[in-house]
Amino acid sequence: MKKFDTIIIGAGPVGLFAVHQLGLKGLSAVVIDNLDKVGGQCIELYPDKPIYDIPAVPECTGEQLTKRLLDQIKPFDTKFFLNERVEEVKQKESNWNVKTTNNNEFIAPNIIIAGGVGSFEPRKLALKGAEKFEGKSIFYAIKNKDDFKNKNISIFGGGDSALDWALELSKFSNVTLIHRRNDFRGAQHTLIKIKELQKKGIISIKTPCQLDSIDGEENIKSINLKFDNGKIETVDTDVILSFFGLIMKLGPIAEWGLGMEKKTIKVNPENFETNKKGIFAAGDICTYPGKLKLILSGFHEVALASVECFKRARPNEKYRFEFTTSSKTIQNRLGKK
Numbered sequence: 001m002k003k004f005d006t007i008i009i010g011a012g013p014v015g016l017f018a019v020h021q022l023g024l025k026g027l028s029a030v031v032i033d034n035l036d037k038v039g040g041q042c043i044e045l046y047p048d049k050p051i052y053d054i055p056a057v058p059e060c061t062g063e064q065l066t067k068r069l070l071d072q073i074k075p076f077d078t079k080f081f082l083n084e085r086v087e088e089v090k091q092k093e094s095n096w097n098v099k100t101t102n103n104n105e106f107i108a109p110n111i112i113i114a115g116g117v118g119s120f121e122p123r124k125l126a127l128k129g130a131e132k133f134e135g136k137s138i139f140y141a142i143k144n145k146d147d148f149k150n151k152n153i154s155i156f157g158g159g160d161s162a163l164d165w166a167l168e169l170s171k172f173s174n175v176t177l178i179h180r181r182n183d184f185r186g187a188q189h190t191l192i193k194i195k196e197l198q199k200k201g202i203i204s205i206k207t208p209c210q211l212d213s214i215d216g217e218e219n220i221k222s223i224n225l226k227f228d229n230g231k232i233e234t235v236d237t238d239v240i241l242s243f244f245g246l247i248m249k250l251g252p253i254a255e256w257g258l259g260m261e262k263k264t265i266k267v268n269p270e271n272f273e274t275n276k277k278g279i280f281a282a283g284d285i286c287t288y289p290g291k292l293k294l295i296l297s298g299f300h301e302v303a304l305a306s307v308e309c310f311k312r313a314r315p316n317e318k319y320r321f322e323f324t325t326s327s328k329t330i331q332n333r334l335g336k337k
């Protein structure tokens with residue numbers, strides 16, 4: 001079990017800035033996110049779009065903002081646990097015990113929930129019985145591409161993930177790209193490369209069709225595709241990769257006994273504490289009178305929550321408000337002279 005001063009749930013912009021505010025006060029933090037990368041909505045939904053309302057930054061994209069936040073928290077050497085969802089939150093005397101889907105356990109006097117609109121989850125195949133092959137022959141993300149060498153791979157989807165992986169895996173596997181429409185919405189330059197490989201017989205493309213059934217007991221042997229004209233075609237398949245995009249699910253957060261209002265967590269706007277002592281919520285996930293779902297609001301919220309976190313993590317020390325410009329202690333923590 002790993003002990004920290006604060007457990008941060010969510011690595012979106014607000015979770016990242018929480019690391020900074022806690023770090024300035026000398027508090028350690030661990031960050032857990034269900035996604036395979038940090039940045040939350042900024043990275044997952046609009047990495048290339050410009051944001052115009054971050055104070056003192058006239059314009060930056062979602063990706064640039066994430067990068068700047070990561071640069072800003074570098075001095076704190078924070079541990080990130082990605083690709084895992086926080087499932088369970090339990091009280092242990094004056095601490096909170098957190099368990100993730102990867103069976104990692106953490107303990108801390110404070111939790112800051114910066115869970116946005118919930119965890120991003122892959123949209124799963126609608127076919128009944130498909131779940132029994134999950135993790136063996138059906139995958140919704142790729143952690144290590146070497147696991148997919150020398151196989152018959154059927155890739156479902158019309159976006160960038162489906163196109164990019166079709167191209168990449170065709171270097172060492174037999175790839176069939178399957179989409180329910182004739183048009184792919186992913187990057188056209190990738191599609192052009194895939195069509196060149198199709199002409200050479202390296203990649204096969206099947207459209208407009210959908211998964212109709214799966215053959216195989218323990219593992220998949222082949223799949224049957226149903227075309228819009230009713231025709232059924234069998235494709236030899238060891239592995240299905242499905243990239244139907246992500247959905248946002250509030251998920252287990254709703255089951256932790258927190259005061260909720262319309263899928264958001266009610267907080268005290270003085271310190272952003274929830275109805276549970278030591279559990280705070282900030283960013284899009286929290287609600288209070290006048291709440292604005294803006295990144296800058298989330299930054300303010302974690303600044304105040306971190307003060308309360310200090311009081312709980314260091315009950316024998318007095319909290320002293322200090323400016324970064326004049327505090328030698330803070331400058332040391334930032335690695336400045």
Ligand SMILES: Cc1cc2nc3c(=O)[nH]c(=O)nc-3n(C[C@H](O)[C@H](O)[C@H](O)COP(=O)(O)OP(=O)(O)OC[C@H]3O[C@@H](n4cnc5c(N)ncnc54)[C@H](O)[C@@H]3O)c2cc1C
Pocket residue numbers: 009010011012013014015032033034035039040041042045046050051052053084085086087114115116117118119120250251252253282283284285293294295296298
């Ligand atoms: C298209 C678009 C444009 C936008 N433009 C602007 C703009 O110009 N200016 C602005 O201020 N705001 C803008 N926003 C809103 C802004 O992106 C959000 O306010 C901001 O991302 C909220 O940050 P957050 O850290 O609270 O949550 P998020 O960014 O949603 O991050 C939450 C993270 O928590 C993770 N998570 C949730 N539950 C769990 C769990 N149980 N276990 C593990 N991880 C979990 C999620 O996977 C996610 O990565 C825009 C939003 C969109 C969609």
